[in-house]
Amino acid sequence: MNLSLLILIPLITAVAILLVKGLKHVRTIALLGSGAQLILVFVLFYFYRQERAGGNTSNFLFENNYTWYEPLNINYHIGVDGISIAMILLTAFVVIAGVLVSWKMEKLSKEFFFLLIFLSLGAYGFFIALDLFTLFFFLEVAVIPKFLLIGIWGSGKKEYSAMKLALMLMGGSALVFVGLAGVYFNTNINGVHSFDLTQIAAMNIPIEVQKLFFPFAFIGFGIFTALFPFHTWVPDGHSSAPTAASMFLAGISMKLGGYGCLRVATYLMPDAAHEYSTIIIVLACIAILYGAFATMMQTDLKYINAYSSVSHCGFVLLGIGMLTKTAIDGAVMQMVSHGLMTALFFAVIGMIYDRTHTRQVAQLGGLMKMMPFISTVFVIAGLCSLGLPGFSGFVAEMTVFMGSWQKVDAFYRIATIIACASIVVTAVYILRATGKAIMGPIVNNEHLSLGDAVWNERLAAGLLVLGIVVIGIAPFLLKDLINPGTNIIIEKIAAVIK
Amino acid sequence: MNYSSYITLIPLLPLAGFLLLGIFGRRYLKNSSGIIGTGLLLVSAVLSLYTAYNYFFVDGKVGDSYQTITAIKFTWLSFSENVSIDMGIILDPISVMMLVVVTFVSLMVHIFSLGYMKGEERFPTYYAFLGLFTFSMLGLVVSSNLFQIYMFWELVGVSSYLLIGYYYDKPSAVAASKKAFIVTRFADLGFLIGILILAFYGETLDFKTLIENLTSQQSSQFLAITTASFVGVSALTWGLTLVFIGGAGKSAMFPLHIWLPDAMEGPTPVSALIHAATMVVAGVYLVARLFPLFTLTPVSLGIVTVVGIVSAFLAAIIACTQTDIKRVLAYSTMSQIGYMMFALGVSGNGGENGLGYTASMFHLFTHAFFKSLLFLGAGVVIHFIHSNEMKDMGGLRKYLPITNLSFLVACLAIAGIPPFAGFFSKEEILLAAYNSNKIVYGVALFTSGLTAFYMFRLYFSIFWNKQTEVHNHHGEAPFSMKFPLIILALCSVIAGFIPFGEYVSSDRTTLESHFDPMFSIAPVAFGIIGILLAMWMYKKESTKAEKVSQSLGGLYKAAYKKFYIDEIYLFITQKIIFNLIGRPAAWIDKNIVDGLMNGIANTTASVSGFIKGIQSGKVQSYAIYFFGGIVALAVVFLYLWK
């Protein structure tokens, strides 16, 4: 099948949104578009499994390679492997859920949904790109819509947060650009420089070059995935954004970073990744534990989830830094799992906020009585985030731990133990929030009149919960999906460490 | 014969119940939910009995030892070529025994709850949670894989959390559930790291293979795990000790026991099921599961012993001072589990040395019956009085005849008076302790006396002592609540006569039960003394008790305050963790890290403000800058930057 459809459908949807008038039509089109996309992604998933079952062992499937800027040897080169498909699935889920939760977006609805879909376009393109330029292009496509979404439809100090987010992410991509340029000029595929990921992976970049440009690429992408100390856009951005945008931010755009760190930085520059792994691990551990402790002190539900995202994305970086097969598997699984889980969390927080108009834990209480569904979903999200078996979080985190423990040196052991320790802290803040907001006595009697979730919210939450539970119960599905992808990465790394 | 045909149903039926009631219960099955849950559980109870029959009497025994039968096993998540999480069901004596216990007690609790929880608003949710718990517990006991056990371990933890917090609008209940979860979670951290260590060196997560790998003295894995060491302690010891920390957390062993008394905030039948019979013994079960490994390291076993005995003794003392009947029972539970623990600790592996192992399991078995009986009895009392406090009670024997009798039976059983179940198991434990370590034996003996004392203190102050006049007197209880009492009372009477050693022993062969009347004089005597003392103090309404407590003074106060352990924890969490780590972290993030980012922005702005003078609007200064620039460039590129 032609992967360009993945970009085409959102594009058509976006254009269609521009053409129609009125919230009703707009949202219908958005829903149809994202639904079609979801179906398409499942079809892709199916075909992918068919191919693999058919014994197709090539690294990337469904490749298309069109020449784009011939003089600079820039191609529009797309293709997928398991990792990309996992990410695309995640995106599709989050997008449709995002559309559903913003069903009643009266304010400038056309613009809102247009930007939403446009944002998803960026994400899809990023995940299927096999040409560094294309990849970078889509990476930046996905930045500005966030700025507008937060700035126009956000709440709280939205302008500040939006500006901060946009600038830090652009800073990130600026660093990425330098890294990419460095790689580009140090590739020489029969006489010409190349942006082609597969070609670059085939050749070996000299180690000193890698050591020079790996930090650029890694930190650049790291900013997207809340690498300490560049994580400060996360709390403000997430908490000021409208519900759907927060879901996007935490669910997808932070994954862009992780994916980039893995697919570009680590895969293309394994020597440097090996060199710098200790630093990465240290930063990741700081992010994990320190993020968790910072979360413990938050009083705003969105801030809680935002900081916990910092902590959870630390696992991704940790897994990548450990450079063992299992750890990298874990990192990828953690990306997917965290994407779904945090999107669910934001969705449900949004639902609560729509009803109670507050996110302060202190002003909430006993919601279980008025809105059992929402509360249940909240608890599910919480339990997933504190790594309860049966939900995706557990699988991912345990895989990361297992993988990190395979490194024998005491340093890695201590890092792993620190990471493990965070699960206790996670339990503390999740249970504090749940105990105060969902359980406990009702603090505000006006809340007594509030209703439970309606169909669109139920559907959105249901989809995400489904994803979480399926991964949690049958992780081997995800594992088998990403396995070939992580294998090719690990082979390159293994070649280095030998 | 093939177990896999039906064995999976045993855990899955409760799960089905959970899903069914959890999803549709609130809407459609409001009233029928109890019946549904109970019915499903009945089936799985029957099935597990059938399994037990098959295992013990039909095909479990090959030669003269019981085999480990792997009924089902499939790879769930593979980490590396031979390390993987498998989902499986293994049958061996202890798992089968636990199957029976769990399903049976759970069934009793289900039935009891039909009456006890009648008219609750979240009746279906309650049964859903019960189903979830039963499922997780069953999954735990039949696990074939170290990581599988950890997963179900977490699941029982969360279902206990949900059930403790069942009355979610009671802040105390919420706090208790939180406490329970977090404390056990903390212990599980140790468990997890232990697993990581064992799995890394044992190169597998599968129990069978793991034990084989590590017990064969010359296997590479054994050498690896014994030679590798951290701060002079071998990796094996580390691993097992950390795993034991997990067990201790679940089993409310000192010093991780603080959550258990608070857990009594949950509905009483739940306490009977989770916090008396099943979940809290998971720790014991875990140690028993890994027993062959524990026997490899005296250090870990020693730790087990010490923790067990200390918990037993401490809990007994505290139990003597509590006034909330459920708390008394909670501490007694803790103390009894302490017994099981140190029984394992003092045990050896195989043959006669394995007595402690058998005894521990035996006590676990019997304890399940009489302790759940006690809780359910207490449940009836609370249901009747609508209070947990002893002072509101007294002389209830004429209102609650059946409860009275069954409660008495249970008290006798736990006090170790022959011929009740507790006598046999406790006597074996003491014997095992006697054989290995006299000090342990002494403490245990004294503790059994204490046990008798506080149990009968409880008994007398509920059913005898002062008269309380009862208004709105509505019968003792519905049949659904009486029936389990009767059944469990019967079990508490007869369970002791099961020749337990034939079925469960450390080396799977028959272990002759050496019942020695001479030896059992001492414990029985202690028990009777305890009972008499309690009778003297509490049978009639009097002030003896106050006098005694005054005479004890500080000790009494300390015990009454549970030796201030909660306060210590509170201090550590609130003052240290929150104030010294959490707040600073948040502050740093807000002011320093984020401040840095904003700082960059502000510096840029201020710089641009600082240099705005260049653009003075005066064309002549522009010209000067212009020419200055040229001169500067010329100088730089002609003389400096060659």
Next chain:
Amino acid sequence: MTASQIIFYILAAFILGTAILSVTTTKIFRSAIWLLFSLIGIAGLYFWLEVEFIAAVQIVVYVGGIVVLIIFSIFLTQQSGKEMLRPPMMRGIASVLAVLSGFALTYFLIYKNDFKAGDKSFDWSVSKIGNQMLATGENGYALPFEVVSILLLAAMVGCIVIAIKVPAGVSSTETKEQKQGNIGNLKEKEIVEGL
């Protein structure tokens, strides 16, 4: 020390001296006059260099044109004899420094640089200039000439627009521009025919 040398140095001194006076004197009218002298001096220098044509142009355009223009505009905008304001202190210093350093640097560079004297003899004639000015081939300056004429045209238009309907004093500038502009015009016509 031949006579011509002496004359040269006198001319140089005269040019520079008057120039300095014209940029330093505080009376605007005087400074215009000093400028006039300086320009004349430069014309003299051209004479001395035996490029009389340039000298002539210098006299016609500068002395006869620009300076007159300037003086008119001074009359228009200033009551003569009025003291001019001194520049701000800082700028004065800055300019002196800039100028001195710049001069030092530049002249140092020029001095160090060795200019190889041309071997051929320098011969020019008005006719030669005229031919080249309108030649389109090698060494032809027709194109620049047209460009300049268009520039003059544009300048004329600009002046008209900007300074239109002004008092009599400046209208003479206009006429002057008109003249030059018309020259430009004629030249344009020529091209158009020439194509």
Next chain:
Amino acid sequence: MVNEFLILMKQELMITLIIFVLLFIKLGKEETKNETLINLVNILLTLNLVSGFLFQQSGTLFGDMFHTNELLTFEKNLLNLGTLIISLQSYNWLKDHKHVPEFYILMFSTLLGMFFMISSNNLLMFYLALELSTIPLAALANFDLEKKRSSEAAFKMIISSAFSSGLLLFGISMLYGSTGTLSFTELPTHLNGNPLQIFSFILLIAGFGFKISAVPFHLWTADVYEGAPVAVTSYLSVISKGAILFVLVSVLYNAFAPLNESWYNILFLISVLTMIIGNLFALRQQNMKRFLAFSSIAQVGFILIGITGYSTEGSASVIFFVLIYIFSNLAAFGVINLVSAVTGKENVNDYKGFYKNNRSLSWVLAIALFSLGGIPPTAGFFGKFFLLLAGAGRENYLLITIAALNMVISLYYYLKVIKAIFMDANDNPIESVKTSWSPRIAMIICVAGIIIVGLASGAYQYIHSLVK
């Protein structure tokens, strides 16, 4: 001969023709209505633009005073396009202006100057063309005759340009003194990089720098942009800058190739300064025009990076960026032009809540600013990317890093305007601006350009093939 002459100089001749048409209209007796005049000019310009793409041919004329080839023709066409867009945009401003023909005459004479400058193959021609493209502009800057700011701007411009051309001339004379030639083709053989030549080269660069407003020769820019009429400002910031950039590239790459090493360093320093200073000043601007002035200064810094590449990609990326820059900057200026012509508001704060009443204009402005900020999928992204890529070809990653980080700063002030338009509340936002058809066409052209030029690689590849 004559045919060749006609073909080679077709663009210059067309413009000259238009100038004379206007001249005769002006001198003619009867008064023509402004509207008809403007439309007439637009039509002529369109014809000119179309004809520019026909009969591509290369050759030299007038000795080697004038040379042209397909690349130069294309560059001139770009300028034609830009001029056409500006003339379309300034409809609302011009139609009430008293001196429309003069306006066009002056503008076209500068355009003619730029053409000659692009085609110049000789320092003399270059200098004359430069003056031709500068002096009338000063007059144009004064075209808001009543406004004091306008004439102040004009004065600042004429004086600074006179000064800079004085320096330029001194440089040229020194160059002449040390090489003995004025022809670009002979220059390389005589250049040996002695200090005097370097110095005169720096003077030359200063002259260029003044026109493209590179730091430290940029100080006049902001004031002139602010004071001048918007049409003139946009003309200044796009057309004249673009023209001089074309020349700069060809001069540096061809005439001064021998001095390549030294001019690389000089451009490196200048571009860093330009980016940083431009950004730092743009941060603090309140007047839209002034803001765009500084932003355009910063843009020049980026363009200089592309020039430092000293490769086919280098010049191709510069020309490509100028093309994009024409669209982006003119789109932005077009909106500002309309708004200031109708409401007279030019401050950033006036634009608060602009989206409320002017949806489409807001999007045009937003897209333009995104393109200037280098945000995909607008063409600006591609332009910047290629510029930096070309610069990175010299393996000087310090420069690239600085540039990339400067892009972030620049994004900040672009987003500040976006924020004002879309997010800030304003009790009396700018009322809905009625636009006549011609500005609308201009907008459409610009937006289409911004979106298409980048995504479809055709333009770049065409330029690249021309440069080859």
Next chain:
Amino acid sequence: MTDIPISHFLFVSTALFFIGMYGLFTRRNMITMLMSVELILNSVNINFVVFNKYLYPDKLDGIFFTIFIITIAAAEAAVAIAIIINLYRSHRSIDVETAEEMKY
């Protein structure tokens, strides 16, 4: 008369150039600034003529350049003066210090 070293001619022109520049920097009257510009241009003219005569006598580049510079100077001066007059009309002053409305 090549017995006068070329550097002396250049001294004159350079000095003249910087004198003009000094005037441009310091004169507060716009018209005097314009005069200074004329000085600058004249110094350049001297350069061209001298170079042409002494160094590269075979062609007349310098001479022509000079002629054109003179013409341009005229045009420039004309426009400048027009602007100045316009400025003077709009606010009765031609002091550059007052022409600083736009800044920062």
